[in-house]
Amino acid sequence: MQVFLTDLELRGIYVKRVMSAALATALLSAGAVAVSATPAAAGAACDSSPIYSIGDKKTVWSATNVHSDWARPGVTISYAKNVTGSWTATGTATVGTEAGAIFAKASASFSVSLGKTWTKSDTWTYAAAVQKKKGKSRGRLMMYHEAKGFSVTKYRMEPKFGGGCKKVKLWKKSNNVAPVKKNSNLWGIQYA
Secondary structure: OOOOOOHHHHHHHHHHHHHHHHHHHHHHHHHHHHHHHHHHHHHOOOOOOOEEEEEEEEEEEEEEEEEOOOEOOOOEEEEEEEEEEEEEOEOHHHOOOOHHHHHHHHHHHHOOOEOOEEEEEEEEEEEEEOOOOOOOOOEEEEEEEEEEEEEEEEEEEEEOOOOOEEEEEEEEEEEEEEEEOOOOEEEEEEEO
């Protein structure tokens, strides 16, 4: 027995086939988009923890609060007192919530423990003569404490186009000076 389909029934079958093909194409395309989006998603997994880099490193001797009275040239100053010497770090990178991480990174870079402050109570006994200096009228015994000067640059890893991660510079802060935690001092005459 032959079955004859009307023109209307044939059109209905054709429309269903076209719709099925379009739906299959859309699903395949969505799959391709999902697959191609995977590398971008992998880039989003970059570690965003801050990265600090220490540069411009140098050793400096910073004047403390321990010093004698002023004396004229030719006078030998004797200093013997039990006092607490102290010195505090300077520079914009040595304050704020990131200071601890920056001190830790700088300490590792210099291979010496640095901190925000140095404090030491002791009996300081020293003597030295004030010399004649051109343009200077007086001098005093001054205790200097060892400190480290440095710059710090902050970076962060961010996703890059096409996948992977790149290192991005956020800021750089120069002229930071932090005292060493150990008792490393130098006495000398400060002139004025």
